[in-house]
Amino acid sequence: MRPLGNKWVFQMDNDPKHTSKVVAKWLKDNKVKVLEWPSQSPDLSPIENVWAELKKHVRLCQEEWAKIHPTYCGRLVEGYPKRLTKLKQFKGNANKY
Known part of the structure; x- marks a missing residue:
């Protein structure tokens, strides 16, 4: 060094x-x-202010994450076979699913 x-x-x-x-x-x-x-x-040090701001954002993110209902996640998982079929149909390219 x-x-x-x-x-x-x-x-x-x-x-x-x-x-x-x-x-x-x-x-x-x-x-x-x-x-x-x-x-x-x-x-x-200004970095201390940045850390404080980041902590606020992380806390807010955690609060928002907790608001996501488990049924929403379940619907996403249930829709996966259809998404995979579309992906195969469009040969991996973007599609409107």
Whole structure:
């Protein structure tokens, strides 16, 4: 792995997994310049906002998924023989099924 060099400064939130001896040694061995950051400070990284937004979308997706009635899924499965017949009839090409 190539060291990051002096162009970069790595910022982390001082979470214990980021400050372990193994991580500290790797950062030092690879000459990674680390931004000094107070412990337990708020995380100002924009990715944290992205993760929060993604969690909201996933939660919404889970709620919508739960609303799909099992009979709908059953009808899809029951219709499969007809779909396969159409697929064979159209030699794998798109069809209006």
